[in-house]
Amino acid sequence: MSTLSELLAEHTRLSGDSADHLQRVVSEWQLLADLSFADFLLWVPVQDDDGGPALLCVAQARPTTANTAHTEDAVGTVAAEEEHPQLVRSMVTGRICREVDPLWHAGTPLRREAVPVRCGGEVVAVLGRDTNIAQLRVPSALETAYLGCAGDLCQMIADGSFPPAESTSDIHTSPRAGDGFIRLEPGGSVLYASPNAISAYHRMGLPTDLVGTDLAHVTRKLVTDPFDASEVVQRIRSALDGQPSLRFEADARGATVLVRALPLTPKGVPDGALVLVRDVTEVKRRDRALLSKDATIREIHHRVKNNLQTVAALLRLQARRTTNEEARSALAESVRRVSSIALVHDTLSMSVDEKVDLDDVVDRLVPMMTDVATLNSQVTVRREGRLGVMAAELATPLVMVLTELVQNALEHGFAPGGTGSVVIRAQRSARALDVVVHDDGRGLPADFTLDRVDRLGLQIVRTLVDAELRGTLEMRAAEGGGTDAVLGLPLGRRSR
Incomplete structure (x- = not known):
């Protein structure tokens, strides 16, 4: 079954912020379903087969406090306006829309409601709130309190104030x-x-x-x-x-x-x-065992980081004792590569879910890369845009790729002692992560082709992009001079 991330990447062009907000909504909506005694369906705008506007169901939640309104799996279905007018009205008006009269669906009487999902001031999706009313009863004090809180939370979703943008890792x-x-x-x-x-x-x-x-x-x-x-x-x-x-x-x-x-x-x-x-x-005893396992994994990452830093220190010491300039340069590059991997493990040693904040890692790598490129000390490196959070198995090769591309720009894009800038420009959406490493240096040689390049750094980059990231890489002349290294990384369904 496709995940929410894969469905958003395949069928929509939502921004990265909007996709993250929908993920937060889905992480919270079991609470909404239980408080509402209702099923929740998440609908996103797409185009139908004729190119017209339509709504696609990309996620579904059932209540644990009441009978479900949908025994069938609704994920992947498309809502027609004549069958779901409340969804379309809510998407267009940005208001909560309720149907006056109940209707029958698969032999079950339903009361349907649509809640707009607002992010950044815009409606990016609609929540369908469907209640099975086959067994109506006089509400108890608990049910009244539940429904009151559910109404407030749904209104906050329509306002764009819930769920908050803060971490929801727990x-x-x-x-x-x-x-x-x-x-x-x-x-x-x-x-x-x-x-x-x-x-x-x-x-x-x-x-x-x-x-x-x-x-x-x-x-x-x-x-x-x-x-x-x-x-x-x-x-x-x-x-x-x-x-x-x-x-x-x-x-x-x-x-x-x-x-x-x-x-x-x-x-x-x-x-x-x-x-x-x-x-x-009572469950605290079992939790302690799980916490011990997580702590062990983080300790392993911490020790790997320490070992890699020790290796980098030994290589740096060897480089200082080497008189051959070519050997010293090779050792310096090895220090940089080992240090970039160590930073990823340092991040994982503080993570509880094997996720890496790429922005934090890259920002810590930028001064290191600038220091290594001693010949280009007047060249500045900075990041623009958001790389976001990524799983550990993808973060390590991606950090390596970005490190090599920046280092390649520093070493080959500028004359010794020259001035300029290297900019890492990132744009993330539900579908993909696009990164451009731009420099305003002297540009590519006239006969340059990525397929026949003999530089070790770019060979490493090509291997990682093809084998680990399943992405694309292109190097081309930039508008106004310089070079653009364009990296495209799909974030949807990935082949094993």
């Missing part, structure tokens, strides 16, 4: 609505607490009910560690002030709970906060 380990649900009013008092949330607080040592209490104050008194208690209070109050926060863990009298506070600000108006609580006392 979403899949955060508490869910069924684990424990607390609704706070803007002042911080508890309006509603689910039975599971009350049970979690009872295990923490609370002898009374939660409703009507100040949650931050109550939690501060229960948490054992005073620093953790202050952190809990700060997270809850930040959510009430409209600031997003990630989950946090607290110990209280032998019990361990995960807590996550989400601000509710529909249409920019503070409406309290949603707090999710999960008692993880």
